Amino acid sequence: MDAFLLKKDYLLLYILLSAVYLSGLWIPLMENDSAQHATMAMRMYLENDFLNIYKAGQDYLDKPHMHFWLAALSFKIFGISHWAYRIPALLFTVLGAYSCNRLAKEFYGDKASHIASLAFLSAQAIFLANHDVRTDAVLTGATIFGMWQLVLYINYSKLINAILGSIGVAIAFSTKGQLGVFVAGVCILSYLIYSRSWKVIWSWKTVVGIMAFICAILPVLYAYYMQFDLHPEKIINGQSNISGIKFILWDQSFNRLTAAGFEETSPDYFFFFHTVLWAFLPWSLIAYLALFSKINQLWRLKFKFRSGVEILTSVGFLLVMVVISFSKFKLPHYLNSLLPVLSVLIGGYIIQLYENNKLKIVGIILKAQYIILIAGSILVLFLIFWAFSMPHVGIILCYLLLFAGLCYIITSEMHSVRRLLMISVYFMIFINFCLNTQFYPRLLLYQAGNNVAKIITTEKIELDKVFMVKGRPSWSLDFYTKRITPTIDINEVSEKIPNDSWLFIYEDHMEVLQQNNIKWSNRYEINHHRITRLSLDFLNPNTRDSILQKAFLLQIKKD
Numbered sequence: 174m175d176a177f178l179l180k181k182d183y184l185l186l187y188i189l190l191s192a193v194y195l196s197g198l199w200i201p202l203m204e205n206d207s208a209q210h211a212t213m214a215m216r217m218y219l220e221n222d223f224l225n226i227y228k229a230g231q232d233y234l235d236k237p238h239m240h241f242w243l244a245a246l247s248f249k250i251f252g253i254s255h256w257a258y259r260i261p262a263l264l265f266t267v268l269g270a271y272s273c274n275r276l277a278k279e280f281y282g283d284k285a286s287h288i289a290s291l292a293f294l295s296a297q298a299i300f301l302a303n304h305d306v307r308t309d310a311v312l313t314g315a316t317i318f319g320m321w322q323l324v325l326y327i328n329y330s331k332l333i334n335a336i337l338g339s340i341g342v343a344i345a346f347s348t349k350g351q352l353g354v355f356v357a358g359v360c361i362l363s364y365l366i367y368s369r370s371w372k373v374i375w376s377w378k379t380v381v382g383i384m385a386f387i388c389a390i391l392p393v394l395y396a397y398y399m400q401f402d403l404h405p406e407k408i409i410n411g412q413s414n415i416s417g418i419k420f421i422l423w424d425q426s427f428n429r430l431t432a433a434g435f436e437e438t439s440p441d442y443f444f445f446f447h448t449v450l451w452a453f454l455p456w457s458l459i460a461y462l463a464l465f466s467k468i469n470q471l472w473r474l475k476f477k478f479r480s481g482v483e484i485l486t487s488v489g490f491l492l493v494m495v496v497i498s499f500s501k502f503k504l505p506h507y508l509n510s511l512l513p514v515l516s517v518l519i520g521g522y523i524i525q526l527y528e529n530n531k532l533k534i535v536g537i538i539l540k541a542q543y544i545i546l547i548a549g550s551i552l553v554l555f556l557i558f559w560a561f562s563m564p565h566v567g568i569i570l571c572y573l574l575l576f577a578g579l580c581y582i583i584t585s586e587m588h589s590v591r592r593l594l595m596i597s598v599y600f601m602i603f604i605n606f607c608l609n610t611q612f613y614p615r616l617l618l619y620q621a622g623n624n625v626a627k628i629i630t631t632e633k634i635e636l637d638k639v640f641m642v643k644g645r646p647s648w649s650l651d652f653y654t655k656r657i658t659p660t661i662d663i664n665e666v667s668e669k670i671p672n673d674s675w676l677f678i679y680e681d682h683m684e685v686l687q688q689n690n691i692k693w694s695n696r697y698e699i700n701h702h703r704i705t706r707l708s709l710d711f712l713n714p715n716t717r718d719s720i721l722q723k724a725f726l727l728q729i730k731k732d
Contacts (some may be wrong), residue, residue, distance in 0.1 A: 175400040176288055176289075176372055176589060177284050177288075177294050177527075177588075177590060177591060177594070178594055179591075180293075182416060182591070182594075182595060183287045183291065184512070186291055186595075186599065186602070187291075187294075188359050189599070189602045190291075190294050190295065190598070190602060191611060192606070193300070193602055193605050193606045194266070194294075194300075194303055196606060196609040196610055197256070197259070197300070197303050197304035197605075197609045198256040198259050198260075198263070198304075199255070199256060199647070200255070200304045200609060200613045200614060200617065201255055201614070201617045201623050201653075202255050202258065202306075202621070202623070202648075202649055202652060203305050203592035203613075203617065203620065203649075203704060204349070204354060204620060204647070204648050204649055204703075204704075204705070205648065205705070206305075207305045207306050207410075207648040208547075208622070208623075208648035208651075208652055209228065209646075209648040210240065210241065210244070210306070210307060210308070211230055211244060211255070211258045211306075211648070211652050212648045212651045212652045212657070213227065213233065213241050213611065214240075214241040214242075214244035214245045214248065214258065214650060215244075215245070215248060215253055215651070215655070216407065216657055217241055217242070217245040217728070218245040218248040218249055218253070219655075219656075219657075223238075223242060223245065223396075223398060224367065224395075224396045224399050225318050225396075225399075225400045225513065226238060226241060226396075226400070229646045229660070230657070230660075230715055231332075231484060232400065232401070232407055232409060234401065234409050234410075234415065234417065234420060235425070236308050236348075236349060236350070236666070237346075237347050237348065237350060237393045237397075237421055238347065238392070238393050238396050238601070238648045239308075239311060239344060239618055240307075240308040240311050240318055240348050241262075243259060243261035243311060244257075244258050244684035246261075246296065246562045247260045249472055252518050253652070253655050255386070255652075259303065259304065261310075261311060262302065262303050262306045262311060263303055263310070265310050265311045265313070265314030265315060265570075266294070266299060266302070266303055266310050266313070266314055267314075268314040268315075268318055269293060269299075269310075269313050269314035269317050269513055269634075270290040270294050270361060271290065271381060272314070272317040272318040272320075272321040272513065273290045273292075273293045273317060273513045273516045273517055273520075274286045274287065274289055274290035274291040275321055276289070276317070276320065276321040276324060276513075276514035276517050277289035277290070277516075277517045277520040277521065279321070279324060279325065279328070279526050280485075280486075280517060280521055281517075281521040282453060282519055282524070284524055285520030285521050285524050286464075286520065288519065288520035288523055288594060289513075289516045289517045289519065289520035289723070291517070291594070291598050292456050292515075292516040292519050292520065292597075292598075293512060293513050293516035295454050295455070295456075295597065295598045295601040296452070296454070296456060296512050296516070296517050296601075296604070297452060297453070297454040297455075297601065298382050298453065298505070298506065298508065298509055298512060299313070299512060299683075300382055300601070300605045301506075302506065302509055303652075304609065304613065305370070307466050308348050308349045309349075309506045309509040309510070311344070311348045311354050312345050312348045312349045312352070312508075312509065312510050313509045313510045313512065315341050315342070315344035315345040316341070316342070316345045316346060316356055316513070317338075317354060317510075317513035317514070318337075318341040319337075319338050319339070319341025319342035319343075319344075319345060319353075319357050320338070320357050320360055320361060320422070320485070320513075320514075320706040321338075321341075322334045322335075322337040322338030322341055323335070323338035323339075323342075323357070323361045323685070324361070324364060324485070325338075326373065326378070326382070327364065327365055327368065327370045327373050328370075330373060330376065330378065330379045333596060335378045335379060335381060335382035335385070336381065336382060336385045338382065339382040339383065339385040339386035340381075340385055340386070341357075341390065341391045342354055342358075342386060343386045343389030344389070345357065345510070345606075346390055346393075347389070347390055350421055350425040350426050351425065351426035352421075352426060352507070352510065353510055355426070355496075356493050356510045356511060356514075358367055359489055359493050359496075360486075360489030360490070360493070360514060361485070361489075362483045362489075363484050363485055363488045363489040363492065364484065364485040364489065365482075366474075367478060367482075367488075368415050368478065369483045371476055374508045375377040380714055387471075393421065394418050395419070395424075396417075397417025397418050397420065397421055397588075398418055399416060399661050400417055401415050401416060401417030401418075401420070402416050402417055402418060407559070410674035411697065413527050413607070419685075437466075439505075440501070442498045442499065443498070444498065444503045445494055445503065445507070445508055446494065446496060446500055448505045448508055449461075449508065449515075449683050452508050452509075452512070453515060454545070454549075455506075455510055455545055455546075455549075455597045455600055455601055456515070456519055456597065458520065458538065458541055458545075459519050459522065459523070459538060460475070460515045460519060462522070462534075462538070462595060463487075463515075463518045463519055463521070463522035464487055464490070464491070464518070466522060466525070467486070467487035467515055467518065467522070467730065468491075469483070469487075470486060471484060471487070471488070472513050476718075483575075485514070485517075486514050486517050486518035486521070487518060488513070489514065490511055490515065490518070491659070492579075493511060495628045498668050502570060505617055506660040509732075522591075523594070527590050532589055532590075535589045535590055535593060536589055538595050539589055539592060539596075542593065542596060542597055542600075543583075543596075545600075546600050549600065549604055550603075552622075552683070553603075553604050553607050553612075554607065556607075556608075556611075556612050556712070557572075557604070557607055557611045557612060559714070560612075560712045560713070560714065561611070561612070561614075561616075561714075562615070564610070564611045568610050568611060569667060571606070571610070572603075572606075572607060575602065575603045575606060576603065578603075579596070579599055579600065579603055582595045582596050582599055583596065591639065609619075612677060616704045617704065618700065619631060619701060619702040619704055619711075619721065620649055620702075621647065621649075621650075621679070621699045621700070621701035621724035622647035622649030622650035622651075622652075622653070622677075623650070623652075623653045624699050625647070625697070625699055625724065625726050626649065626650050626652075626653030626654045627653070628697050628699075628726060629654060629675075633711070634675055636656055638671070638673065638675055639654070639674070639675045639676075639677065640658065640659050640660065640661050640670060640674060640675065640676050640677070641658045641659075641660055641661075641676070641677040642660065642661065642662075642663050642676070642679075642682055643660040643661060643662050643663070644660075645678075646660070646677060647677060649726075650677060656678070661676070663678075663682050663685050663686070664685065664689065666686065666689065666691055666729065667689055667691055667731075672729065672730070672731040673694075673728060673729070673730070674728070674729050675726055675727065675728050675729070676693075676726070676727050676729055677724070677725070677726050678724065678725050678727065679701065679722060679723070679725075680722055680723040680724065680725070683725065686727075691729065692729075692730045692731075693727040693729055693730055694728050694730040695728035696726070696727050697725065697726040697727075698723055698724075698725055699723070699724045699725070699726070700721045700722075700723065700724075701721065701722045701723065701724040702722065704719070
């Protein structure tokens, strides 16, 4: 009986995973970050200005350019759409999966390779990063690609690996600053120290690799220099004489560590350790068991070098986790660039369980996965059939087919290791296909901006006559009307807005308009909720109306 995935198994899983990721391309963009980033990239494309980053017309000094450049390039090729915006993220996720596969093969052999790539592709946070697209998908793919290539360079001293590894890390830097460099640097340094491959440090090829890194980050440094260093008169967060180069090389990461310029999010030093539990579903339990096993092995070896043992995926991972846990500004997606590392670790751990005949542990893990499966299925069925209206009959048939496949895996005769792998990946395919085709699209019916854009298109309202209130941007309205909507101060509507123009507002603005005796001839009312902040009251159809806000599209009428 085959213990590991057969060729037909992983081909089927890759095909089904592809279907899930492709279904995520068609979900409308969520506010804030995803729709915001898409709108910022759209401005680059529309104005053919790739040097400057603006947010709501203001200089943007936070995340660097690469993510926005890639999205703007995608718009140039495919036109402005939510699926075009997601294409770079999807491509870098494929690159990340391939890099996981190759790195696992390098460390643990062929059998571990597909385990690692399937674990990465089926992790919940990776699914999320491909439809709620921010900078993380590009960062994650570039970081693990850089690590894989640098491991090959350490092992085989080939110049091409030094160059490619450096370029991968440079893309990570150009996407989110020092985070990708730090993750790759700590993991590679731990691998280098343990393997005692000191000769690569003094090689001329290393110098070439460093030069490749510097050359690859020059476009971002140049863009920052042109937007900020050349304009000391610009006021950013109340300060002038801002250096964009200094910001991206130093201030950005350390500001987040100290929460300077940000609201402190979580004082919990274990925040990232328990975030792994959901972000790396369904592999989180296995990941922690693998970490414990690896650290125990190293302890017994007294951390002495042994051929065939690596510490990149264990010690490297833990060192990064400890450091970022001291950050005062924490968000769950900061973990994403570490998930490929855990995926490679899992590949090696499952191979180790089989080779050491520890099938009892496999059985225990399998039972735990069944519990997660049952709980997850109940939750998803709750979200799909209770929280929102019934899906289309065709979609329900797809769900039934996927569920039948899940039942087949559970009941058919197969080795426990193979069953563990099949059921874990297949379960996440089932869950996320349901979410992508029913839950998220229904959720976005309550995001006002994209629904107002539909009204504008359907009613053939002239875009030049549409305004929104200053200080309350709707990124989805901008994106789905394919323009940066002009803004106007709510107290200056009567003086500055032309007659018969349309104004998009939220309900808290309505009182101000009435106080200023503003009248309108046409009105569209739209339900609105901050859909990235869900609550039970919102999900419950019986209480949803009580917490919904209203948004309005008003045609202003002047006497």
